[in-house]
Amino acid sequence: MNTDRRQGGCGSTRDAGDGATSPEDASTLAARPVDATELLLWALMHKFERPALEHYAAHASALATAEKRSFVTRLDALEADEAPLAASTLAAPVDELLARARGADAISVLIVQGLVLEHLGQAIYGIAESTEQASPASRTLAAVGRAASVSVTAIASAEIAARVGTHERLYAVFVDASEEVIAALDPLAEPVDEVFGERFGLRFADVLGEFAAGLITACTALGMQRRKVVAHLAGACMGL
Amino acid sequence: MSVHDASAGSILITGGNGFLGSLVAAKALVESDATIVLPLREPYTRERVLAPILTELAAEGRPPRAADSARIVTVPLPPHEHIDELYRSLRDLGVRDILHCAGSLSYFNVRRLQAGNLDLTRAILSLGTALDVRRFVYLSTAYSAGFTDCPILETLHDEPRNDPTDYTRTKREAEWLVARSGLPYVVVRPSIVIGDSRDGRYGGKPYGLYQLWTAGVRYLSMGFPRVLHVVAGNEPVNFLHQDAFTTGFWAAYRTLPDRAVMHLVSRDDALPTMRDLWTLWFSVHGGPHDVHFFDRLDTVPMDEVAPEVRLLLDFTAVNNEIGSSRWNFCRDRLEGLRRNGLEMTDASLETIAVAQRRFVADSPRLQRFIQRYEAAGVPTPRFVDRTGERARPPGARAS
Numbered sequence: 219m220n221t222d223r224r225q226g227g228c229g230s231t232r233d234a235g236d237g238a239t240s241p242e243d244a245s246t247l248a249a250r251p252v253d254a255t256e257l258l259l260w261a262l263m264h265k266f267e268r269p270a271l272e273h274y275a276a277h278a279s280a281l282a283t284a285e286k287r288s289f290v291t292r293l294d295a296l297e298a299d300e301a302p303l304a305a306s307t308l309a310a311p312v313d314e315l316l317a318r319a320r321g322a323d324a325i326s327v328l329i330v331q332g333l334v335l336e337h338l339g340q341a342i343y344g345i346a347e348s349t350e351q352a353s354p355a356s357r358t359l360a361a362v363g364r365a366a367s368v369s370v371t372a373i374a375s376a377e378i379a380a381r382v383g384t385h386e387r388l389y390a391v392f393v394d395a396s397e398e399v400i401a402a403l404d405p406l407a408e409p410v411d412e413v414f415g416e417r418f419g420l421r422f423a424d425v426l427g428e429f430a431a432g433l434i435t436a437c438t439a440l441g442m443q444r445r446k447v448v449a450h451l452a453g454a455c456m457g458l
Numbered sequence: 459m460s461v462h463d464a465s466a467g468s469i470l471i472t473g474g475n476g477f478l479g480s481l482v483a484a485k486a487l488v489e490s491d492a493t494i495v496l497p498l499r500e501p502y503t504r505e506r507v508l509a510p511i512l513t514e515l516a517a518e519g520r521p522p523r524a525a526d527s528a529r530i531v532t533v534p535l536p537p538h539e540h541i542d543e544l545y546r547s548l549r550d551l552g553v554r555d556i557l558h559c560a561g562s563l564s565y566f567n568v569r570r571l572q573a574g575n576l577d578l579t580r581a582i583l584s585l586g587t588a589l590d591v592r593r594f595v596y597l598s599t600a601y602s603a604g605f606t607d608c609p610i611l612e613t614l615h616d617e618p619r620n621d622p623t624d625y626t627r628t629k630r631e632a633e634w635l636v637a638r639s640g641l642p643y644v645v646v647r648p649s650i651v652i653g654d655s656r657d658g659r660y661g662g663k664p665y666g667l668y669q670l671w672t673a674g675v676r677y678l679s680m681g682f683p684r685v686l687h688v689v690a691g692n693e694p695v696n697f698l699h700q701d702a703f704t705t706g707f708w709a710a711y712r713t714l715p716d717r718a719v720m721h722l723v724s725r726d727d728a729l730p731t732m733r734d735l736w737t738l739w740f741s742v743h744g745g746p747h748d749v750h751f752f753d754r755l756d757t758v759p760m761d762e763v764a765p766e767v768r769l770l771l772d773f774t775a776v777n778n779e780i781g782s783s784r785w786n787f788c789r790d791r792l793e794g795l796r797r798n799g800l801e802m803t804d805a806s807l808e809t810i811a812v813a814q815r816r817f818v819a820d821s822p823r824l825q826r827f828i829q830r831y832e833a834a835g836v837p838t839p840r841f842v843d844r845t846g847e848r849a850r851p852p853g854a855r856a857s
Contacts, residue, residue, distance in 0.1 A: 386568075393567050407676060408823065423677045427765040430772065445775065446566040449623070452773035453565065456672055458663050 250296065251356045255417045259346065259356070261298035262308065263363065266339065268293070269316065270331050274370070277327040280377060281370050289366035292359065306413055311405035318398045325382060329395040332374030333436060338403070339367045341428035342420065349419040375436055385441035392442065393450050400454035403429075426455070467554030467592075468493040468531075472582060474511070475502040477662035478597060478651065478703065479559035484514040485704040486557075487526050489712075495551055497535035497544065504532040510661055517659055538573070541581035545588050556586050557711060559597040561632075563665065565623040565776060575628040576635065583639040594641040595711045600649040600696065600721050600787055601780065602630040609786045612647075612719045622780050633719075642716040649696035649723040649787070651703050655803040658816025660700065667697065667735065667810070669777055671817055673770050674739065675824045682746035683764040689771060690732035691753050691782025692845070696723045697805035699813075706792060709800045720791035728806030732781045737841070738811060742818055743828045745839040753782055757847040 251257055271290045274281035303309060321330050343364035347357050382388050407422040414420035430451055437447040452458070469486055473479030474496035486494050498507060508530060512522040520526075531551060536543050560582075562574025579596070586594045603610045604618025604626055614637055621627045636643045652667050653660030664672040698706075706722040714720060730738070733751055740749070752758050755775050760768060771778075796802070803809060818824050 390567070390569050394569075404676070423766040423769070426677070427769040430769055431765070434772075443566075448772045449565040449776055450567070452669070452673075452776075455773070456664050456669060456676070458563070458665060458669075 251353050251359070253353060253356075253417075254302065255414065256353060256356045257296075257298045258302050258306065259414060259418065259420070260293060260296050260359070261300050261303045262312065263339070263342070264290075264293040264296070264298060265300070265303070265312065265316065266335065267363075269320075270335065273321075273327045273331050277322075277324045278332060278374075278377060280373050281328070281332050283366070283369040283373065285362075285366040285369040289363055292362065307409040308406070308413055311402070311409060314405065315399065315402040318402050321395070325378075325391065326395050328374050328378050328381065329392055330399050332370055333378065333392075334396050334399055334433065336367045336371045336374065337432040337436065338425070338429050340364050340371070340432055341425045343367065344428055345420050345424055346418070351417065351419045371436060375440060379440055388440055389437075389442045389446060392437065392447075397450070397454045400451060401457060404455055404457065466492075468495050468548075468552045469555045469557060470495045470497070470548060470553045471557045471559060472497060472535075472578075473558070473560030473597070474498070475507045476559065478648075480507070480510045480661070481514060481700060481704045482557055482559055482597075482707060483530070484511045484518070485708050487511070487515060487529060488518065488520060489708055492529075493551060494530045495548065495553055496530060496532045498532050499535045504530075507532065514661070517654075517657070538577045538581035541585055542588065544585060548585065548589055553589055554591055555593045555595070555711075556582060556589075556591050557595045557597070558582050558636075561597070561629070563625060563663075565625050568624055571624050571628040575625075575632050579632040579635050583635060583641060586641050587639065592642060593711065593716075594636065594639070594643045595707075596633065596636045596643060596645045597707070598629045598633050598645050598647045599626060600647040600723055600785070601626045602633060602647060603785075604630065605783060607784075609788055610721070611788050612721055612791055614645075614719065623776060637717070644710055644714050644716070645719040646707055646710045647719065647721050647723075648703055648707070649698045649721075649785075651700055652697045652805065652810065653699065653813035653816055654701045655699035655805070655809045655812060656701065658813040660813065660816065666777060667813075668817065670735070670774055671739070671814070673773050675821060675827060677766050677770045677773070678827075681830070683767060684746055685748040685750060685762070686746040686839075687750045687752065687758050687763050687767060687771065688736055689752050689755050689758065689775070689778040689782065690736055691778075692731050692733060693782060693784045694726050694729035694731060695735070695781045696726075696729060696785060696787065697810060698722060698724055699803055699805055699809060702802035702804070705800065705802050706795070709795045710791070713795065713798075714791065718791060720795075721787040721789055722792060723787045723789060724804040724806075725789070728804060728808075730805075730807040730810060732778065733841075734807055735810070738807060738814060740839055742814070744837050747839060748842055749839045750842045750844050752847065753845045754849070755779070756849040757844070759850060 251260060267290050271282055271286055319330050319335055321327050343360040346352055346360035347364060378388065382391050410422040410425065434444060434447050438444050469492045471479055471483050471486065471494060474483045475498060483494055483496065486492065496507060508527060512526065515522055515526060533544060533547055558579065560578060562570045564570045601622060603615045604621040606618050614633055615630050633645050636645060650666040651662065660668065703722060710720050736749065755771060758771060
């Protein structure tokens with residue numbers, strides 16, 4: 219899990235292009251993950267992705283990109299059973315995180331959903347895409363999910379800059395909008411390690427590391443000071 | 459020893475919902491007969507705020523009594539622009555002293571710092587003026603000086619060359635507000651407060667040393683990499699046990715003359731360095747094969763560092779920067795109190811080990827980590843000093 223995907227820039231335009239246009243093996247695309255843990259992962263991501271797309275459609279339509287819509291349709295088609303997820307230790311912290319992500323205005327949708335949670339998704343997809351413990355079907359799906367997410371964050375950053383501004387002005391808004399949802403990540407730590415760690419190689423510390431790196435890069439690109447963003451993430455993640 | 463009689467009149471304590479404010483409130487119950495007035499804002503309720511205060515009393519060997527609870531009066535705290543609405547009730551309660559312990563500890567959220575450290579202090583000062591209080595004690599921080607190479611005096615500070623955070627800047631500015639208010643004030647500047655020296659109990663959020671320990675538990679929870687890169691300086695880090703904090707704070711309130719500023723800090727003699735603290739940490743469960751010590755984050759070769767360790771380095775960067783700098787606090791006021799009988803335990807590696815043992819015992823996550831890791835870890839890592847390496851270009855640093 220020590221492969222550093224940041225070298226290419228998780229949120230870079232090059233990645234977005236690569237992910238969106240990479241040739242996909244038709245037989246792999248047709249395949250459906252069958253492993254129970256993998257299906258639980260996709261049920262989990264569906265639980266995030268479907269409401270996110272609905273939020274975008276309602277409050278920030280530019281973020282409902284073709285890639286994102288197509289990806290959510292694929293997740294819909296999986297019809298992954300949510301019952302194992304609901305019965306797992308992930309259920310309560312996931313519900314809490316989703317509850318905190320239900321912003322009803324464009325700015326909070328842009329920041330919480332379009333920036334923070336999309337970067338969380340990119341971290342998860344990035345790790346799932348690169349782990350050899352996952353099936354080819356899941357790895358392909360993860361690659362598509364990551365590309366779809368990158369298509370959203372690129373637009374979200376531009377929209378945030380246009381609507382809120384950049385640098386210090388944005389930092390103050392970003393901190394207020396994102397604190398609660400970032401604070402809801404830590405309770406996921408042990409459930410993620412317990413459910414996905416052994417089987418899937420997807421561990422919370424790795425996810426958080428990739429998430430923080432991607433989000434920090436996006437924030438500094440918007441003019442926010444790196445050490446301030448890091449301090450905010452650290453404070454929110456550690457309950458300060 | 460007392461020059462200030464707290465027995466007559468009530469004591470208003472702000473920040474009673476926070477860690478240090480609750481310790482001060484518990485101390486006030488033990489040391490005085492006064493009514494303790496705690497202003498509270500939602501979501502804090504009387505029950506929620508009383509619980510840790512009474513727990514602290516019990517930990518100090520005084521089982522909570524109904525009379526203790528009855529001596530605590532809670533009042534709703536209005537927004538700072540309407541704080542004068544409190545005047546009448548505080549006057550009727552006979553408030554004569556204000557211990558202003560409330561504040562924002564956010565490092566860089568300027569809006570919160572402005573509201574919590576400056577606007578609120580201004581409002582409480584205005585209330586103190588209207589009440590004609592006998593004493594206004596302001597709880598500041600030893601780090602309000604900002605970064606400086608000079609001895610840090612027990613006087614109000616001018617602007618430093620640099621501040622570790624906006625928090626330290628706003629605490630310094632608030633000290634000036636207090637000093638210019640015309641009220642009979644005392645400023646108390648504690649260093650980094652950690653658990654009790656006797657049993658290690660700690661009711662605060664994971665700041666300071668606890669941030670380092672908590673980050674270690676959370677982000678290295680699957681084990682150490684073979685080589686662990688850490689930023690840890692060779693300067694003594696000033697920790698203050700919570701029992702020393704309460705004893706020192708109360709003594710300052712009761713005995714210092716007006717317009718006094720006091721550093722409430724441990725003596726330097728036995729203070730550990732950040733490297734000592736890492737060594738102590740590894741003594742719990744072994745460690746990686748090699749530990750590489752750096753004195754600054756920008757000298758760490760991030761291309762050699764595992765992603766989860768980058769997160770640890772990033773998340774602890776501000777505290778590591780503070781902990782790796784030399785802070786030469788003058789202690790004349792505190793030494794004077796100690797000569798006159800004040801007893802307090804200075805922090806040392808030995809007493810910090812007590813706090814660490816308590817932290818480990820109270821952390822199920824760490825217990826599981828230790829169980830998992832004990833089989834794979836090495837008892838004593840090899841320590842490599844990489845102090846003084848040249849700063850890396852930004853591209854070679856974290857994210």
